[in-house]
Amino acid sequence: MYRSLLHTIILFVVFIFELNAGEIHVVHNKSQADLKMYVTDYSNQADLLVYVAKYSSEAKNKDEIWHYVKYPNQADVKIIFVKYPNEADLKVHFVKYKNQAGWKVSHEWNGRIR
Numbered sequence: 001m002y003r004s005l006l007h008t009i010i011l012f013v014v015f016i017f018e019l020n021a022g023e024i025h026v027v028h029n030k031s032q033a034d035l036k037m038y039v040t041d042y043s044n045q046a047d048l049l050v051y052v053a054k055y056s057s058e059a060k061n062k063d064e065i066w067h068y069v070k071y072p073n074q075a076d077v078k079i080i081f082v083k084y085p086n087e088a089d090l091k092v093h094f095v096k097y098k099n100q101a102g103w104k105v106s107h108e109w110n111g112r113i114r
Helices: 002-017
Strands: 023-026 035-039 048-052 065-068 077-081 090-094
Parallel strands (some): 048 090
């Protein structure tokens, strides 16, 4: 029993840390989302400043650089955009240039989106 429990815990930890890529798919149902996002009007309101890359290779191993994919099975993280900040797991602001992207605050999702 102990071994089975340990195996389950290890699998859970591995699954959590596998959410480490910038391949993003937007879903339309909260139950399908790994993460709920709110888009802020200003960069100083955000937890994470995000740059959207044209190519998936640009987004690998970077929380702050995203590449959108068409199908959920291609995504490392499935997100949904919510209407109100209090519904969100993470507040993001989209930036124009790659060098502007990055974490603004320490956050529980830091290192888990890439």
